[in-house]
Amino acid sequence: MQFGANVQLIRIRTYSDDGIVPGYGIGMGTGQNPLLASDLPGIGTSDLANANALLAGLAGFVNSYTQNFNVTSRTSGFVPGATNANNWAYDNYAAFMQDQWKVRPHLVLTLGLRYDTFSPVDETNGLALMPRLQGNVFNTLLSDATLDFAGGSSGRPLYNKDRNNFAPNIGLAWDVFGNGKLALRGGYSINYVDDNNIATSNNSAVTNNGLQTSVDAAGLSGRLSSGRPAIPVPALPVVRRQSHD
DSSP states (O other): OEEEEEEEEEEEEEEEOTTOSOEEEESOOTTSOOOOGGGSTTOOHHHHHHHHHHHHHHHTBEEEEEEEEEESSTTSOEETTOOEEEEEEEEEEEEEEEEEEEEETTEEEEEEEEEEEEOOOEETTOOEEEEOOBSBHHHHHTTTOOEEEESGGGSOOSSOOEEEEEEEEEEEEEESSSSSSOEEEEEEEOOOOOTTHHHHHHHHHHHSOOSEEEEEEESOOOBGGGOOOOOOOOOOOOOOOOSOO
């Protein structure tokens, strides 16, 4: 009798710091007082644009700003400078047993059974957004479904557990004439794989964006010498609760 087990405890952190540092654009926008052609008699259009660009760079005229904001928990709201991060957990447990039977002097059977249980991929901080089901998947696709937190302690797993992964296998070896000159071998097995569970879950979380937002503005007035304009921190929309889940 042969038997064994397999345990995989997978932890992955995906993150991005793209755009979390405030960015400011220098230029003569609609909020500034640029040089006019009348200020420089005889100047051409191209040279006037170059003159304004030079003035903006030397004097530090601020025209625009941009910044990405992320959350750090389900209750934090958008936090300036916070990393856009997800912490994924995924556990895989398996056990198997098999044995060989000498059915006849020249016929041997190998019979076995493997059982796999794959835990649902989890975002341990509950920072994944998934639609709230409106009765069933079909109705949800046709509705204006609300995105709500999933994973972690939110009480909503990303998907349900799958507990029926029984994988039998059978093999035979037959010495047809009993003289070792002609052997017939065959086998059949079922196998379960989970190659893209984490990638698929991560892609769904990214597609259902809402825990990151970008604040942009242009046409500003003022100069760097008087201080950078403050970038307002946006408010996180309140999730509407649905009666169906």
